[in-house]
Amino acid sequence: MASSTTTDPLLLFRQSIRTSSRIIPVSSSESNDEVALSQATHLVFSDSGNRVVLPVDVQSRFMSTEGNLIDLRSIYFAWVNRDITIPEYNAAAEKLNEELGKGGVHKFPFVERLNLIAWLEGAGDDTEFIKPLVGGEKEGGEKVGGGFGEEMKKVEKRGEKAGKGMVDPRLAQIYEGERRMGDRNSVLRGIKPTDFSHIRKLATQFMTRKPTGNSGDARSSTNISNNPSLALNQKPAKRPDPIILLSPSASSLLRMSNAKAFLEGGRYTPPDHSTPPTMIAVSRIIKDMDPNRPIRFILVEGPENFRPEYWNRVVAVFTTGQAWQFKSYKWTNPVELFKHVQGVYLGWRGEQPPESVRAFGHKVLACSVEKWRDPGQPGAEQSRWRDREVVESIWKAVEANMRAKGWKKDAAPTSI
Template sequence: MATTNSSSPDPLLLFRQSIAAGGQPTPTTSPDSDEEVPLSKATHLIFLHPTRVSIPIDTQTRFLSAEGKQVGLRSIYFTWINRDITIPAYNSAAEKLNNELEGNKEAVHSCSFVERLNLVTWLEGAGDETEFIKPIGGGPGGKGGQGLIKKGGEGGEFGGGRSGRGGKGTLDPRLAQIYEGERRMGDRNSVLRGIKPTDFSHIRKLAAQFMTRKPGHHSSSAPGGAPSSSNPITNNPSLPINPKQVRRPDPIILLSPSASSILRMSNAKQFLEGGRYSPPENIVPPPTMLNVSRLIKEMDPNRPIRFILVETPEQFKPEYWNRVVAVFTTGQAWQFKSYKWPNPTELFKHVQGVYLGWRGEQPPESVRGFGHKVLCCSVEKWRDPTQPGAEQSRWRDREVVEGIWKAIEGNMRAKGWKRDAAPKEI
């Protein structure tokens, strides 16, 4: 089993750079070969961005599983190339690959739903913070190499005001590791607190009985008769001494898995993010989740909020339901059987409902019976773009999308979504 050392480039950082440059590594049978081979027979991965680098495929990476075990480079590559398949198909592919591997090779780690989501998001550059990636040089979790990659796939260039081999504005991966290992100077508070901040809030509860003002006791006065300032801890016992910053989870939107739905995983991103409707495509297998971004100025005027789109809650943990902000429905009751609230009337008391149909057609009777918490909207029927005037009817799509987002944002504000916090219960 190979491990990374101080003289070798970081495999995860190289992987992310290759994706940002519009490519991905190639599995080969030797460090000098460029011929791609099946993953079960590969011994090395060849990276071409920013320079050609060969790394043994059984090298352990900084990605840690939920059990705290290091995940090998073969498992990282396997998860990336199978990022769009369903979870049952992914598990079957992992089992098949493990059967093909020889006995002296490490088995592929089958990532869970959360591990897979975090890994793919980090490799794509859509997120810089994840609890599953061990930092380089002791920085915050998951930020190893953060800020070194220019998003958007611009040739794998680096920023940060440093330059090295490879030309102006670029940084050698080895130098990137060295810079990440630099000792960062802290201020007085960070030095005194040590490596891990200590929470002394329990001391406040013990001291409260001694600091309570007794009858007939007068507070000391400052010179000139002005009363001294009161203790802020006594005045506000709920004030935390050392609040911990918690990253806000991404809100979730559930789409209808019905074949009659005109909004599916294949066309939802273009519609909700681009403001243009196109018919769903028959993709086999369809993606299990998507990410769409939306700038909500009332919550965070500087950064778009990322929404996760899924069709089924089969992989949900109980706390995931507090992150659901909208449910798209066609009115079919079987859609809600596996939901936390299988009764549609009860469901739409907690979550914003959306029905999307064709303009000129009435919503189904079942949808109208769900109540006012289900937004009914419609788009123009799809016409072949080659037909005269087909494109002229699509200008209303953006208006419909903005109406949907307005309803979702209003429900989020009512439930307590903020720039850095999500509701504990909806």
């Protein structure tokens, strides 16, 4: 058994992974019977008869962002759970810590866990989380096996002792010449700094502004006329997708879960309670703008991720009449908002819209759908034929507002 005081835990762990050797948690230094990690006191590293035992609480050279050295048990736990998601990993770590009591495992954050797994798999020798070896010893030192060349020599010696002959020299030569993968630091940095200043001259002709008729753009038009290839390669500007805002209220009949089926398929179904997507897209052909290609509309429930220019793309806002919906809008006053954007209220047939919706003004379209009934009930499906009629009335109002605001086949309004 090798001494645990002369063996670096991280290098031993990495070499065991490289040679596909077993790493077994045991209940004592003399045992070879595998036990659960919560009951283990040591880890046994075995490779073709060589047995190395290390305590699970021995500290490694991996240092967390808090400045603490991570123990071997936490390294082993992170490695065996490398393929599960972060929430699953955190839940497993909490369960193990409950079983261990004191001295639980360290829960690696995402970046730490990613760097550790990559380093153990041999993706690179440099990482900010691993302290260098004392005395300047290299990561591939001979204590635990340095590189594939050294490993093949050890395999050859073991083969001779076992009377099984030599390893194929050609195979050993291939392993010796194998290129090791680098991490981001070694890949992005060469042997010397590179001067890219000459790229500016090449990029000047491609970054020239288009002529707009102003006197200050005379030089730009000259550059374009001198380079006819630029005029041939100019692509038409892409029209941004219009945006429809849905109400985030739980009482809204139209939510992210059922909006696509209603606005595209023309059939109303009640919203479900599953986790909705943050954004969906629906398509609609507007013949006055582009009769050959459908226009994609982006549907979201709130403007939390909006940039200022996104408000010029909003073509409709669905509302339930609750004023808190507009607190984070560009126009927090509903009356002012619906002067710029088409409003839509969707309610049940036979019920009057709330007084607040009627107070918003005529720019809010009030629509009603038949009350939802279980499809298993007699005649339930017969009442749903009116849904498409309601959908068409909504799209008609949205399209009229888009034409009034200046939406075109290849352009969106710069201000609404």
